Amino acid sequence: MIGMTVATLPTSRRSASPRRRAPQIIEATAMVxxxxxxxxxxxxxIADVLGIRQASLYYYFSSKEAALELVCLRGVEGFFETGNAIAARPESAQKRLSLLISSHLSPMLDRGNFVKVFLNERQHLPAESRRRIGRWSRGLERIFEQVIEEGVAAGxxxxxxxxxxxxxxxxxxxxxxSSWYLKENKGVPAxxxxxxxxxxxxxxxxPAKRRPSRR
Amino acid sequence: MIGMTVATLPTSRRSASPRRRAPQIIEATAMVxxxxxxxxxxxxxIADVLGIRQASLYYYFSSKEAALELVCLRGVEGFFETGNAIAARPESAQKRLSLLISSHLSPMLDRGNFVKVFLNERQHLPAESRRRIGRWSRGLERIFEQVIEEGVAAGxxxxxxxxxxxxxxxxxxxxxxSSWYLKENKGVPAxxxxxxxxxxxxxxxxPAKRRPSRR
DNA sequence: GACTTATTCTATAGGTCGATAGATAGAATT
DNA sequence: AATTCTATCTATCGACCTATAGAATAAGTC
Structure with a gap:
């Protein structure tokens, strides 16, 4: 029941073009x-999804935890950077907050599984990488917080x-x-x-729709 | 690092008054x-938290999955009933939605671990109980949805x-x-x-604060 | 004081899972 | 044609984990 997206790709022992397997392995890992x-x-x-033997996975990662770290990294990458860029724009806090929300939702489209794993499983990372990744998380929170505070300050x-x-x-x-966007049939923009x-x-x-003027 | 709330309670083999152990066992289970x-x-x-042997737990539940079901049940119980009661009140949709939010948050106080387990781990329940519990979940969603729709209809x-x-x-x-209320120092009412x-x-x-009048 | 019930123990079976070691075979490179 | 690289295989070990069986112990009851 798992292998519906990636499915058992290689039928014979050697089929995919070389040096192109790693992305598939991590994708399957994220899905599982x-x-x-x-x-x-x-x-x-994971091996079942890929149609290979369990031990073969260890050619791509050194441990199950290392695999989790790979997936989590792709789950957070970009969030902080684009968030920072948006917060620094010379626009109203309203507009920037809307953009933050939108950019926070958009990775669901192409990296949904990675984001989901990051959100739900990062607690199981080894202490060191958990702290490193947690720092990015808190950074993103601070970006939101600051834009909101600026909105208050600006009236x-x-x-x-x-x-x-x-x-x-x-x-x-x-x-x-991340937990319902696949089941619900709503586009990210909506x-x-x-x-x-x-x-x-x-x-x-x-009572009366009024565009707020910055003072 | 786990046993900080419940801690190793019984120092000798027999200490607690009889027939009062089950609640402690399920509490520790929820925490872990x-x-x-x-x-x-x-x-x-779980046994470590309680200060008993691992096998002793099976006097209280027949399997680990059964334990999960117990915890999840206490994590959802009440949500649907009180939600229904609130939705049926003869008040404005605004007021009812506020009450729904408030009543949805309040169990965090005394049953935080149970709620958290229900939210994060219910996917691992055996198929049958997962479906049963999922029905309650969807029921609660429908309550919110309906109050909101009534609010639209009422203008x-x-x-x-x-x-x-x-x-x-x-x-x-x-x-x-459920994932941050312990770390953040905010009261449920706030x-x-x-x-x-x-x-x-x-x-x-x-622009102008106006109490909405129902029409 | 004998009996019953609730609770915990010891000991262990049986299964699963992560991980390692070394072999193998196409593909690419030279 | 020889060599190197990429990818996968077979085989297996040791650790851990759930669950069972049956004994033991203490508290409450009659």
Whole structure:
């Protein structure tokens, strides 16, 4: 039931062009980890998806934990950098927050399994890499937090709101998408738009729609 | 590093009053599962927390999976019922949604580990109980969805919003709390208030605060 | 004080899983 | 044609983990 995306690729012992196997191995690993969780998945499961023997995997990674680290790395890469770039733009906090939400959701499309594994399984990384990856996570949180605080300072956002809690709310909302975006039939742009509207304007009807002017 | 909450309770072989051990065993189980995940946790880990032998646990549950089911059950119980009760109240959709958010967050206080295990580990339940528990989950989603749709119909909420996406957003936001509410030093009421404000009114400043009148 | 019940113990079977070692065979390179 | 590289195989070891069987022990009850 697992091998539906990657499927048993090589029928004979040698078929794929050389030097092109590593990406497939990590892709299959991400898929299996995403589906069963790190400890719930066996290296045999991964090998089954690829149609090779369990021991052959160790040509590509030195341990199961190392494989998890590879997957997690591809799950976070880019988030921090693009987030930083967006936060530094000379636009309103509203606009930047919308962009942050959108860019946070977009990797679900092409790297959904990697993101999912990062979010759910990073706790099982060996201590060292967990700390390293955790630093990036906290960095991203701080980006959101700062944009929100700037929005308050600029008079765009409600005064008195708890920027930390709002950050956790927004990230929780976005990250949850990794667990349902495959089942629900919604495009990433539609999700991003709905989430932005929710966060910026809320559900309640506005007495008079007014574009906020920065002061 | 695990036994910090429950800690090694009985120093001698016999100490607790009889017929009172089962709640402690399931509590310890929830704690260990919450910390390491179902497959990452061993029955030995649970026994260590309780200060008993690994095999002794099987006096309380017939299998590790059965233990997971016990924990998950206590993780969901009440959610659906209280949700239904709130949705049926004769109040505005705004008020009911706020109450739903609040009641969804409150179990974090006393049953945080159970909720966390339910959210993260229910996928590892045997097929039958997973389906049964999944039904309750979907029921709760429908409650949120319906209140939101009623809010739109009543003119309280923006027309054209995607009630399904908003539901997933709100639940994702609330459920994420299970992973950080211990580290962050925020009370449940404060979280509920901030989340309600965010969902109902959004972050942006309102031109004129007006209590919505139902029509 | 004998009996019952709740709880924990010892000992171990049986299975699974990660990982290592060394062999093998096409493909690419020279 | 010889050599090197990439990728996979076979075979297996040792560790760990769940679960069972049956004995032992203490507390409460009659």
């Amino acid at each position: 980890f995403a589906e069963r969780g790190f400890h719930g998945a066996t290296t045999q499961d 765009e956002f409600r005064a008195g709101l708890d920027a930390r809690l709002v950050t956790l709310a927004v990230l929780g909302m976005c990250n949850a998408a 999700i991003a738009a709905e989430f932005s509207n929710l966060v910026i304007d809320g559900l309640a009807i506005r | 599962f919450a910390e390491r995940g179902f497959h990452g946790a061993t029955t030995q880990d 309280e909420f923006r027309a054209g919003l995607d009630a399904r996406l908003v539901t997933l957003a709100v639940l994702g936001m609330c459920n994420a709390a 979280i509920a208030a901030e989340f309600s404000n965010l969902v109902i009114d959004g972050l942006a400043i309102r």
